[in-house]
Amino acid sequence: MTKKLVCLDVDGTIVDHDGRLHEPVRQAVQAVRDAGHHVVIATGRSRGATLPVAESLGIDTGFMVCSNGGVTLRLDPALDAGYEVTDLRTFDPHSVLAQLRDRLPGAKYALELPDGSFRSTERFQDMSFGVTAEGVTFEELMSTTAVRLVVFSTDSSTEEFGRAVEGIGLSGVTYSVGWTAWLDVAAAGVTKASGLEGLRTVLKVSRQDTVAVGDGRNDIEMLRWAGRGVAMGQAVDEVKDAADEVTGTVDEHGLADVLNGLLEGGPGQD
Numbered sequence: 001m002t003k004k005l006v007c008l009d010v011d012g013t014i015v016d017h018d019g020r021l022h023e024p025v026r027q028a029v030q031a032v033r034d035a036g037h038h039v040v041i042a043t044g045r046s047r048g049a050t051l052p053v054a055e056s057l058g059i060d061t062g063f064m065v066c067s068n069g070g071v072t073l074r075l076d077p078a079l080d081a082g083y084e085v086t087d088l089r090t091f092d093p094h095s096v097l098a099q100l101r102d103r104l105p106g107a108k109y110a111l112e113l114p115d116g117s118f119r120s121t122e123r124f125q126d127m128s129f130g131v132t133a134e135g136v137t138f139e140e141l142m143s144t145t146a147v148r149l150v151v152f153s154t155d156s157s158t159e160e161f162g163r164a165v166e167g168i169g170l171s172g173v174t175y176s177v178g179w180t181a182w183l184d185v186a187a188a189g190v191t192k193a194s195g196l197e198g199l200r201t202v203l204k205v206s207r208q209d210t211v212a213v214g215d216g217r218n219d220i221e222m223l224r225w226a227g228r229g230v231a232m233g234q235a236v237d238e239v240k241d242a243a244d245e246v247t248g249t250v251d252e253h254g255l256a257d258v259l260n261g262l263l264e265g266g267p268g269q270d
Helices: 023-034 047-056 094-103 138-142 158-168 192-203 217-225 237-242 254-265
Strands: 005-008 038-042 062-066 071-075 083-088 108-112 118-120 148-152 173-177 182-187 210-214 228-231
Touching (some): 023 254, 038 047, 071 192, 094 138, 094 158, 118 138, 158 182, 192 217, 210 217, 210 254
Parallel strands (some): 005 038
Antiparallel strands (some): 062 071, 148 182
8 A cells, every 4th residue: 555645734734713623524534544545634723722633633643743844753663752853943133123012013922932832922822722821022032042932913915914924024934814813834945844844754754655735835845746736726816826726615624525536546555
């Protein structure tokens, strides 16, 4: 049997935008794992917010790519924490924060630290952090080594926010704008695709046997990287254009259709 590496985004793909996991998706994920394929969660969420998703899917072994490629975990129930970090990519956010503050003075900022904790301004909290962020000053943020920088603006539309970010011309980092006025920043060259490529070589899976499913702009590199990239039906055109095909929306259980199709085609088939 040719094992596939099946790479799955979380929000808008595995779970809906209210965070609900629908039973057809859970069953399809388990069936693909039972068939012997590698299923890897690849998400912008931190480890603390991703581990409960793995648990709800019944996944306690294998790998996960978190924080948009900044953190890779190996799951093992024999370990005290149930996992170990196998890859960690950090950066110095000082210059990026300085540029962003000048252009987006009213935005909220949060940094994910190497140990999975968060620091933030203005009591900025989000479920994707998985933990409660420690409130600090902006100056303290600027002196913190980061895995991921999150920026959220309540003062502008998604389009205005996107134009502002593009106008800054951030360099030395990788970034993507989300569905809302939300920005994720990681170290240069770090994306879901870079994290998955490292896993692909470890697992000895050929590129043609990789499948990726996602719906966000932070999935674009992953969809282009995969031998078969599938965009969710509700994705914006920019994401759909990066994919080889489009499935149903998250509310239509589009991911389950893709996964069940893998099984119907037989091992090693598309």
